[in-house]
Amino acid sequence: MWQIPAVSNRPPVPEHYVTRLRGILQGFPQCREEDAWAGVRWRVQGRTVAHVFGGEDQRFRITFRAEPDEVLAFQHLGAPYFKVDWGDNVVGILLDDDTDWEELAELLTDSYCLQAPDRLAAQVDRPDD
Numbered sequence: 127m128w129q130i131p132a133v134s135n136r137p138p139v140p141e142h143y144v145t146r147l148r149g150i151l152q153g154f155p156q157c158r159e160e161d162a163w164a165g166v167r168w169r170v171q172g173r174t175v176a177h178v179f180g181g182e183d184q185r186f187r188i189t190f191r192a193e194p195d196e197v198l199a200f201q202h203l204g205a206p207y208f209k210v211d212w213g214d215n216v217v218g219i220l221l222d223d224d225t226d227w228e229e230l231a232e233l234l235t236d237s238y239c240l241q242a243p244d245r246l247a248a249q250v251d252r253p254d255d
Contacts, residue, residue, distance in 0.1 A: 137180035139165045143221055147178055147188065150231045154238045155246045173241040176234055178221070188230070189218035190237035215240065 144166055151157050151168040157175060159168050165179025178188040189210050192200065197217055200207040206220040219230060239247040 135182050136164045137184055139178050139180055139186060143178060143186060146227065150234050151176060155249050157238060170238060170242045170246065175238045175241050186221040187218050188221055189216055190234055191215045191240045192217050
């Protein structure tokens with residue numbers, strides 16, 4: 127029987143990152159935390175809002191969903207932002223001591239609203255554009 131390969135070369139996500147992300151994401155209606163193939167992810171009705179994981183380079187990343195114009199902007203900004211080939215609207219940020227958590231909270235709010243059904247997204251306060 128085929129088994130999923132081990133991801134032992136990926137470090138576990140530090141609890142302080144998970145705790146901080148949980149503080150942002152658990153406030154969204156029906157947003158659920160779960161273990162992922164690597165790291166931790168948050169989903170709403172089966173759709174991934176955010177996924178935090180350690181990379182083979184021992185750095186930590188969070189991926190999320192963004193509007194098409196934001197995806198293009200992230201591609202051109204470079205580090206700490208990056209584009210992921212997991213879908214047209216998946217982008218990410220490297221997490222480190224310089225992470226702007228206020229900006230990340232806004233990006234995760236947008237990601238949730240893109241992934242959630244309209245009736246749930248309407249319950250979320252979004253920053254003014």
